[in-house]
Amino acid sequence: MIFSSAGIAAAAGVLSLLCCRRGGLAGVVGLAGTILSVTAGIVTLCTSPPNGVSLLFMLPTLILAPMAAIHSRAYIKGHGNPGIYWGFFNLTVATMLALPLIKEFLPFLIVWELMGIFSFVLVMFNYKADELKRPAWIYLLACEAGGLLLMLFYALSFKSGVSQELFYAIGMAGFGLKAGFPLLHIWLPEAHPAAPAPVSAIMSGAMINLGLMGILVFVFPGVDPALCGWTLLILGCIGSLGGIVFAFAQDNLKRVLAYSSIENIGIISMAVGCTFLGGAFNNNTMIVFGILGSVFHIINHALLKGTLFLGAGQVFCATGTLSIDKMGGLMKRTPVTGSCFTAAAVGLSGLPPFNGFIGELMIYLAAFSGICSGIVQLRFAGIAAALVLSLTGACAVVAFSKAIGGTFLGEPRKITECQKESPWMYVPMLCLLLLSVIAVFSAPFTAPAIIKLVKTPGLDTAVAGAEKILFYAASFSALFYILCTLILLCRRFLLVRGAENESGPTWDCGYAKPSARMEYTGSAIIQNLADLFNSFLQIRRKVDEPQGLFPSKASFEWESPDGSERFFWAPVFKFAAGVSDKVHKFQSGYLHVYVLIMTVALIAMVIWAIVS
Amino acid sequence: MNMAIDLVLTAFLGICLMLSASSRLVHCIRLVALQGILLGVLPLLMWNWSKACPGAEIWGAAFVNIMVKGVLLPILLIRAMRKAGVKRELEPLAGYSWSLLIVSVASALALWLSRSLTIPGVSVLAIPAAAVTVFTGLFIIVSRRKAITQSLGFLAFENGIALFGAAMHLEYGFFVELGILLDVLVLVFVMGIAVFQISREFEHIDADRLNLLTDTGEVK
Numbered sequence: 001m002i003f004s005s006a007g008i009a010a011a012a013g014v015l016s017l018l019c020c021r022r023g024g025l026a027g028v029v030g031l032a033g034t035i036l037s038v039t040a041g042i043v044t045l046c047t048s049p050p051n052g053v054s055l056l057f058m059l060p061t062l063i064l065a066p067m068a069a070i071h072s073r074a075y076i077k078g079h080g081n082p083g084i085y086w087g088f089f090n091l092t093v094a095t096m097l098a099l100p101l102i103k104e105f106l107p108f109l110i111v112w113e114l115m116g117i118f119s120f121v122l123v124m125f126n127y128k129a130d131e132l133k134r135p136a137w138i139y140l141l142a143c144e145a146g147g148l149l150l151m152l153f154y155a156l157s158f159k160s161g162v163s164q165e166l167f168y169a170i171g172m173a174g175f176g177l178k179a180g181f182p183l184l185h186i187w188l189p190e191a192h193p194a195a196p197a198p199v200s201a202i203m204s205g206a207m208i209n210l211g212l213m214g215i216l217v218f219v220f221p222g223v224d225p226a227l228c229g230w231t232l233l234i235l236g237c238i239g240s241l242g243g244i245v246f247a248f249a250q251d252n253l254k255r256v257l258a259y260s261s262i263e264n265i266g267i268i269s270m271a272v273g274c275t276f277l278g279g280a281f282n283n284n285t286m287i288v289f290g291i292l293g294s295v296f297h298i299i300n301h302a303l304l305k306g307t308l309f310l311g312a313g314q315v316f317c318a319t320g321t322l323s324i325d326k327m328g329g330l331m332k333r334t335p336v337t338g339s340c341f342t343a344a345a346v347g348l349s350g351l352p353p354f355n356g357f358i359g360e361l362m363i364y365l366a367a368f369s370g371i372c373s374g375i376v377q378l379r380f381a382g383i384a385a386a387l388v389l390s391l392t393g394a395c396a397v398v399a400f401s402k403a404i405g406g407t408f409l410g411e412p413r414k415i416t417e418c419q420k421e422s423p424w425m426y427v428p429m430l431c432l433l434l435l436s437v438i439a440v441f442s443a444p445f446t447a448p449a450i451i452k453l454v455k456t457p458g459l460d461t462a463v464a465g466a467e468k469i470l471f472y473a474a475s476f477s478a479l480f481y482i483l484c485t486l487i488l489l490c491r492r493f494l495l496v497r498g499a500e501n502e503s504g505p506t507w508d509c510g511y512a513k514p515s516a517r518m519e520y521t522g523s524a525i526i527q528n529l530a531d532l533f534n535s536f537l538q539i540r541r542k543v544d545e546p547q548g549l550f551p552s553k554a555s556f557e558w559e560s561p562d563g564s565e566r567f568f569w570a571p572v573f574k575f576a577a578g579v580s581d582k583v584h585k586f587q588s589g590y591l592h593v594y595v596l597i598m599t600v601a602l603i604a605m606v607i608w609a610i611v612s
Numbered sequence: 613m614n615m616a617i618d619l620v621l622t623a624f625l626g627i628c629l630m631l632s633a634s635s636r637l638v639h640c641i642r643l644v645a646l647q648g649i650l651l652g653v654l655p656l657l658m659w660n661w662s663k664a665c666p667g668a669e670i671w672g673a674a675f676v677n678i679m680v681k682g683v684l685l686p687i688l689l690i691r692a693m694r695k696a697g698v699k700r701e702l703e704p705l706a707g708y709s710w711s712l713l714i715v716s717v718a719s720a721l722a723l724w725l726s727r728s729l730t731i732p733g734v735s736v737l738a739i740p741a742a743a744v745t746v747f748t749g750l751f752i753i754v755s756r757r758k759a760i761t762q763s764l765g766f767l768a769f770e771n772g773i774a775l776f777g778a779a780m781h782l783e784y785g786f787f788v789e790l791g792i793l794l795d796v797l798v799l800v801f802v803m804g805i806a807v808f809q810i811s812r813e814f815e816h817i818d819a820d821r822l823n824l825l826t827d828t829g830e831v832k
Contacts, residue, residue, distance in 0.1 A: 591753070598750075
């Protein structure tokens, strides 16, 4: 019964694949299937909620899947065969809905692999584009590498005498590849920009969380909680800071969002790490705030990152590019998208009054309760978490102000033609934002239920305190909303009364005839900060400076490729390729040589067996 | 009865030596056919006749073996040979005297190594004969150019494996044997068709030049 939603989604997927000859029908079947399966999922959750953390990891999928599906309807028009898209979209959703409910590792592994393969098809849905081959290949490799590690993990679980550290490290790496832990995040900045926007939204908002879920459900039971806590905390600190620093150096809008996903999964791991540390040192407040922080942030990230990716999809459909430096001035032409994107970015940067603030507030409080606890280890952990979180928040504001400034504000730079925005695309974004506002106000009421789900007894006093704080935060947000509404009403009815409306170009700083070429680009906005972090980012610049009094030409290019790819994976793969090339000499193409090699090996083995 | 078994096993060794040194394809095919017939007869020779008559299973295995390996496959190979218009393996990668030497050395080595592998109730010659047949098959695949000779090598190789099974009284040997037999049959069919097609397209059937057909098409 609990698998009904996944079953419906899978059936809808197969049906859509069956009618891939008739795109319109496939679209209807696919969209209806997604919505039906999500409805079934919500009904199941309400009537017979599954126990434990699985519910928490189903929620992002349940929220994002229908919104992404509605968005897809407009997005994939003219992008390939809708039957295939809807088929694999629904199949991916089915696997993602089923995974949190599976308690046995072997079936989990099978569904996990299926999820990787189905989503791979979605990533390379637009397979005719050449620039898509590399990202899709990287994504497939990452999925399969993760799957192989998990198979090894499963196999080792039957073998005694394996070192425990190695065993857990393999499990962590297998799931971490999906979650996008630092160094293993390699596929995120490649696959997200390449995938269709609704797919990126689902993958970023819901799928990477499943990696974390895998770690919590299958790797961590049986490990010392302090070790778990430290691992997650350190990984989270590195991931969140590294992710956001790389985020603001990117020019591709969806790459910015992908790096921001790495950051957010880092924040979530930090929160979970705090929870484990609190558990290890019996600090109830830290446990409660840690749990609330991680759960709220998972939900917030799903809602807000979903909105942002859908917004990026809308921008891509409107302009045909994702390069921030080429766009500009989109706020005037796609006002709803621009506003939603801005609101979601504000929320995801952890600024009040959106729900991102509530989540990060909880994590800060977890960190502070660690600092106040008087235990040296917790104090250290709390300081690290609070410091990293504040730095991350500040960098997130920079990254998003760059993305928004470059994309939506000012005048159009290179892309002057722009399609109108479609309600299919912005209605889901509005819904997600509405949900995130609801999430703010429901937080005080859901908090005890969330703690109960995780089933840790003896936390009542701490929960009561958390409730109170959440209540204050919600009231503060409510006040903010009321103020905003009042200001908007004033503007609408008092200030403008009798005045004439006139619209002109964006304020031009007093220049007589400014052109769009004189605008600050996205790269210009963050130049200072990029210089500051350059020892970490290692940006590749190509500057052709203007010469003389009347310079005729000047150019500036930069790119910021992924650090782990450049300095870790590329050398590793180069070495592997060198070794493979040497081995490749054996593959001469002569049957005789192959048989000869086999014969020699066979004889050597026989002699070895007899002699020894 | 032991004498007869040893005789058959010695014949296997002899056939291997002849196979490695003869260039006429018809002769090679006949030798492999003889191997097949001997292989079919071997279980009957090994049967303890004084106790009871062998069952239908043994008779059937012997019959199928003799029919397929001794009659059907040789006929197929000879037909393929005629269609492709080849009679001799003219340019082997290892010359005939060298081949003879290598197989003789291998036989000596096999006899020497099998001293430590004697199994009670099984003739001392069984393991070396089987090993040498397997080796000769592989050696022919490695050292000859024509596709037909190579499939002959494969047949000899398979005969060697079957000899292992038969000489050791392996349980379920019959079914395993039938399975392998099916494989060989398919292989020879495919080969027969392929040889014909290749000789029609390329005017030769030298397998060492087939690497021109890789997907890169590079000449190595």
